[in-house]
Amino acid sequence: MGTSLRSIPSPSFAMTGGGKIFSLLTFIFSLFTPSARAQDSLRFFSFDEFQELVLTNHPVARQAALLPEIARAELLEVRGLFDPKFVAYFDRKGFKGIDYYNRFDTYLRVPTWFGADLKAGYEQNTGGRLLAEESPRLAYAGLTMPLAQNLLIDARRATLRQARLAQGLAEAERLGLLNKVLLDAAKTYWDWYLSDQQAQLAEEGFQLADQRYRAVAQRTKIGDLAAVDSIEARITRQDRLVQAQQAELERQNARLVLSNFLWSASGDPLELPSGSRPGPMAFRTVADSTLQRLLTQARSRHPDLLKVDFKLRQLSVEERFRRNQLLPQFNVNFNFLNEPKVLQDNVIGNAFLVNNHKFGAEFILPLFLRKERGKLQQVRFKQTQILLDQRLIRREIGTDVQTAFNEIQNLAQQLATQEGIVRDQDQLTRAERRKFEMGESSLFLVNARESKFLELRYKLESIKAKYEKALAGLAFAAGGRV
Template sequence: MKKSLVGTFLLRATGAPFRAVGRTFLVLVSLCSTPIFAQRADTVVFTAAEFFGAVVQFHPIVRQAALFSDEARTEIMQARGAFDPKISSYLDRKEFGSDLYYNRWQSGLSVPIMPAGIDLKIGYDRAVGERVNPEVKTPPTGLVLVGVNVPVGQALLIDARRTALRQARLGLNLAEAERRKQVNKTLYDAAKAYWEWYLAYRSYQLVNEGFQLADFRFAATRQRALIGEVATIDTTEALITVQDRQVQRQQAEVDLQNARLRLSVFLWAANDQPVDLPATVVPQSAVSEPMSDEVVQNLLSQATQRHPELLKLDAKTSQNQLEERLRRALIQPQINLSASLLSQTPNLAQGYDWNSYYAFGLANHKIGLDIVMPLFLRKERGKLRQVQVKGQQLLLERQQTVRDIQNDVLAARNEMLTLNQQLQVQQRAVVNQRRLVQAEQQRFILGESSLFLVNSRESKLIELGVKLEELRTKYQKAIAALWYAAGEENPSL
């Protein structure tokens, strides 16, 4: 606090009594002419920017939020797994007595083509034996087939696996929005903790200075009472003031310790170990600079476009649109066309003739067509309607969210403007109260006032000073609330 908070404490002294204790009074005058609560020489200012930088870099919640994108990438990898090539093999053999009933071996490789729903197939089929179904029987060396499986019905343009992959990619945007939301929430909570620490520190400074002033005044009054210049009861009044302010200082000290503890929750080291705030670390001064309307309007415009909540809703809406597109496709008939070219494999015990073996031609082929169509489509139509209802819910939720965000930003702006006006009034009130204290001290020196009035004026000045620091703290919190409501990170942090 500035040294003019209480001013110089002068005692009324005339004649011989003053000369007897003049040296003591001069010492008191000298002490009270300087700031009573001087900042320790070994203190270090821990700025808000440094604090928020440590939170962003080392806080576990912030680091956890960074894992959201990694988790979303694993979802994309899982969705890509539906397009992994698959190899399969099937063997079925039966012998009874001395007869080989059948020996069936099927192997194949299926390779999905990602841009479309086509599967490329390469396989080997061998079915021999005395009682093999003639329609599946193959030459002794088996057949090689090369073909494709093409959905020409509901899955021609979109299917479940392509939908899942696209939704997983949109999930990356959802994860990024969730990361920003969690980081902003952590920084907002950290900002409140920092400025509450500032308030507790400044309140302790003010209360402690008031206590020391009262203690000095009590010592001076006691000296005057000893020489008979003032009544002994005046020392009692001075002592009561000391005791009252001592209780206030003890409470302020507890509040400061608790504020340090709450702030230490956000402090972590690079080795994932919590860090306790040292006692020699003090907060920076609160700068109450008004925010321009242009900045507020830019924040409002950005909030309605890239607020994390809106980005999350946009990602969910896009995912739901993909789901609706899939459900519309599932209403169509399910038609799958498969076509394969066949070729006999060579007999290794005989000669090797390329003209006879592996000669794929249209003459040797296999074609399949599957058609499935539910008659009532109740399941498909019900699921489509459910997805459409969800889309309407997301649209309505987004409209309400935009409105809420706008109101939150404007409410934070209004609170800032009001607090800025209150700050100016409170600063003038402190200045005026300081003048009143100084005038009361002058009247006390002239014998026109009492110790009670001086203490009362001084207590009121301390009270107004604490109120001023509360308003400064609220103003800083309002700034943090404004950026949080807009879904943006304060660039000054």
């Protein structure tokens, strides 16, 4: 059972920065105050307040906020490939009373950004069966350097660049998740708004029918109207009572569905109280010039396109690395050597002399390069796939934006037309009531005019809700808020 939202204050979320956060915290705090729980008056919960609460506390929004953190943690892990390493090992062999060897080696290895590995260390060897090239004590310092394959790019540098690009990919995924949850939340809010308007209209219709039934019943008693008129008025009253009860049920269920999006800062589910109401609708128009701006925004900022772009850039790094793997391996290593006792005699003249060194080279060339060529082809095929996907996504996004924009323009026209129809029907209904009061009309016509008036008003509110949903759909199609 969730915590009940007992107060819906009205902070302004038009502000930014600390003011917005303070207002939101004040709003959340007010949900749990005892005085707020004691209030029974109507509470208005605006769409902006609802949206801000979803962005701040909804589990999906919190999960989305973790994606960049995970990407940063992965980048930290990849940077570990360049961490210096201190290594020490000891190896001893003794057999049948013979001390064969005692080998001790300790060194520091430092990977570098230009591909070489620096290494410096000290070894000490004792025993009766040492190899000829093993010195009792030896200090060394040098490097291993690739001169062909892995010179310009290697696995660790490629992995690091891809991890950096993954930061942007994670941010795009975060935006995509937020946009999706905001779209679902907006649709749910305006469903609640429509159910609330329907319940109000049904209650209004019932009250009108109840008042008319009482008036008709009174006139029937004095013989001013026939008994059948009283029966008809009672049937209308009961029918509208059923409609009001059904509308109230739908409003309660819509309120419960909306509560699925409401969470506290501590992660506890919240529920709207029964007396809460949607805030007044602030009608927002969309100018014709907005379409081009939204199309431009979608091409540059839509999360789906951003994700594809970062994937292409990651594959570009992979493709460069795979091309480099076609080169032969040619690695050289060089170490300066020195025995510590020489340092004691003449530090400047004898330490790490040129003739005290160790040098080596390695050359490897696979004759067919089938493994390397296969890897490169796979990467290029993936690039082609992503490029085709990018074109498709760009086309679909443009179509979605255009479709959503057309729907908004059409709904705006419907809204203006429907408002005129409601005004005209209101005049007809009022006129029919006056005629009935003067005995020039029937109860059937009054009920018909009134029912049609309520129906048209509900249709007007339905168009308003569709318009707001279409605005949310346009924002989602464009990859952000309108």
